[in-house]
Amino acid sequence: MSDVAPRRRAAWPLTGALLVAAGVGALVAAATPPWVAPAEEAARRNPRPADAASLASGREAFRENCATCHGESGKGDGDLAELLDVPVGNLASAEAMAGQSDGTLRWKVATGRFPMPAFAGELDDQRLWDVVNYVRTLSSPPPPARP
Ligand code: HEC
Numbered sequence: 001m002s003d004v005a006p007r008r009r010a011a012w013p014l015t016g017a018l019l020v021a022a023g024v025g026a027l028v029a030a031a032t033p034p035w036v037a038p039a040e041e042a043a044r045r046n047p048r049p050a051d052a053a054s055l056a057s058g059r060e061a062f063r064e065n066c067a068t069c070h071g072e073s074g075k076g077d078g079d080l081a082e083l084l085d086v087p088v089g090n091l092a093s094a095e096a097m098a099g100q101s102d103g104t105l106r107w108k109v110a111t112g113r114f115p116m117p118a119f120a121g122e123l124d125d126q127r128l129w130d131v132v133n134y135v136r137t138l139s140s141p142p143p144p145a146r147p
Pocket of ligand 1: 035061062065066067068069070080084086087088089090091096105108109113114115116117119131135
């Protein structure tokens with residue numbers, strides 16, 4: 001009996017710390033502005049047809065550079081995802097992807113936003129479009145590619 005009470009009391013500071021952490025996390029999330037591509041980037045046309053060669057190149061680039069966070073399926077279940085404060089989003093969600101043009105997706109991958117790195121120096125322009133083509137195939141049913 002005598003060693004139960006101290007343990008119970010000790011749980012409160014921990015609970016309090018978790019509540020504060022959750023509150024701070026919510027504030028950070030609320031302060032994060034929506035990620036919107038500049039209009040001229042969003043309007044860029046995808047010059048790469050989503051043919052077998054493009055999808056194979058995009059798939060390879062995705063597995064090498066993106067799956068650690070986004071997961072092989074794009075659902076956001078990569079190994080690193082749970083360590084990040086920011087949700088990585090769901091690239092397999094037709095709803096989330098359909099509202100974004102190819103130009104928007106290319107710009108997001110090229111520029112990144114912390115903690116997502118920028119890939120403009122890593123992947124050349126053709127591969128950026130290939131990754132966009134591949135990301136489109138992750139959502140089910142794949143939405144029609146937009147200009
Ligand atoms: C270090 C982890 C990490 C890696 C690696 C990473 N991402 Fe991300 N990605 C994120 C995070 C976190 C977000 C959410 C960013 C935000 O909303 O501020 C994100 C967001 C995105 C979005 C926007 C999703 C939406 O709903 O608007 C796309 C598209 C995307 N990533 C594609 C990629 C691709 C393609 C690659 C590889 C070339 C990649 N990411 C690599 C962490 C990562």
